[in-house]
Amino acid sequence: xxxxxxxxxxxxxxxxxxxxxxxxxxxxxxxxxxxxxxxxxxxxxxxxxxxxxxxxxxxxxxxxxxxxxxxxxxxxxxxxxxxxxxxxxxxxxxxxxxxxxxxxxxxxxxxxxxxxxxxxxxxxxxxxxxxxxxxxxxxxxxxxxxxxxx
Amino acid sequence: xxxxxxxxxxxxxxxxxxxxxxxxxxxxxxxxxxxxxxxxxxxxxxxxxxxxxxxxxxxxxxxxxxxxxxxxxxxxxxxxxxxxxxxxxxxxxxxxxxxxxxxxxxxxxxxxxxxxxxxxxxxxxxxxxxxxxxxxxxxxxxxxxxxxxx
DNA sequence: TCTAGATTATTGCATTTGCAACTATTGTCA
DNA sequence: TGACAATAGTTGCAAATGCAATAATCTAGA
Numbered sequence: 001x002x003x004x005x006x007x008x009x010x011x012x013x014x015x016x017x018x019x020x021x022x023x024x025x026x027x028x029x030x031x032x033x034x035x036x037x038x039x040x041x042x043x044x045x046x047x048x049x050x051x052x053x054x055x056x057x058x059x060x061x062x063x064x065x066x067x068x069x070x071x072x073x074x075x076x077x078x079x080x081x082x083x084x085x086x087x088x089x090x091x092x093x094x095x096x097x098x099x100x101x102x103x104x105x106x107x108x109x110x111x112x113x114x115x116x117x118x119x120x121x122x123x124x125x126x127x128x129x130x131x132x133x134x135x136x137x138x139x140x141x142x143x144x145x146x147x148x149x150x
Numbered sequence: 151x152x153x154x155x156x157x158x159x160x161x162x163x164x165x166x167x168x169x170x171x172x173x174x175x176x177x178x179x180x181x182x183x184x185x186x187x188x189x190x191x192x193x194x195x196x197x198x199x200x201x202x203x204x205x206x207x208x209x210x211x212x213x214x215x216x217x218x219x220x221x222x223x224x225x226x227x228x229x230x231x232x233x234x235x236x237x238x239x240x241x242x243x244x245x246x247x248x249x250x251x252x253x254x255x256x257x258x259x260x261x262x263x264x265x266x267x268x269x270x271x272x273x274x275x276x277x278x279x280x281x282x283x284x285x286x287x288x289x290x291x292x293x294x295x296x297x298x299x300x
Numbered sequence: 301t302c303t304a305g306a307t308t309a310t311t312g313c314a315t316t317t318g319c320a321a322c323t324a325t326t327g328t329c330a
Numbered sequence: 331t332g333a334c335a336a337t338a339g340t341t342g343c344a345a346a347t348g349c350a351a352t353a354a355t356c357t358a359g360a
Contacts, residue, residue: 004191013281016166017209021292041154059167088308088355116285132161132280135266142171
């Protein structure tokens, strides 16, 4: 029998919102949002990325990301370039300052995660991650919001 | 070694956003948001609730919820009453129409959850829920955003 | 080559959101 | 009791968000 408060989507959202709230507060003094941090950490991981790829990875609308990256660029934390061999895409990279900031913040993320999963075994955490990945891949990406075939 | 795309907060957000997107689309034709659905489903579960309790449960700001419940009330899906013995609080209840709508939508939520966890065993799903609950309780509620002690 | 279509990002606009300030009511304790 | 603090909800305002429309570039086929 269905109960909202025992459903996976609900529990997922509740945990996700709370962990994001806590992290948001920790990075607020650097005037960063969680999405901004994810962009930085992603670039640290991949060295460079297009806007569209970043949007996929960070799970935000590309229009939102466009403005967000604009803000980061204004603060000299990332650079934006249109390659000469492809004038459509925008390549986003960390600046040295962006990299330094990211390196400073990553330990906070590590600590937060440790707090969140403090009473779980390594196996439990691994199973959790696996489940989260599975759910993601079990559901369709909603790129073109509406109508399936037009 | 830390990798954003292997971290729990990131995976949590990614799965949560995607599942919410899918559900949002399914209920869009009834002009409901996911938060609205959660309010309705919560009231179906608890029969009645104050605004503050709803905000906790649904994981949204009380100011947001105040307006959201206002919208639901305008559509006659919920009622708002200030009890005579306590003029501060607002009691929110489902109207018959709200209840009917909720009953119609709940199967969609069930089906969505089934899709999300389709390749997991009952034990795995139970472990997932447990982990999500633990993480939630391992982290502090951020009611008074800033400074811990003033 | 030239044109139609697809891809990628940006911008306009309306909606949503969150914080802070405010109102109203209740609780406390001197 | 009376005043001050605490609780609950609403509203103003600015910032963030998403969708739709647009701009710019690339791709493919006649």
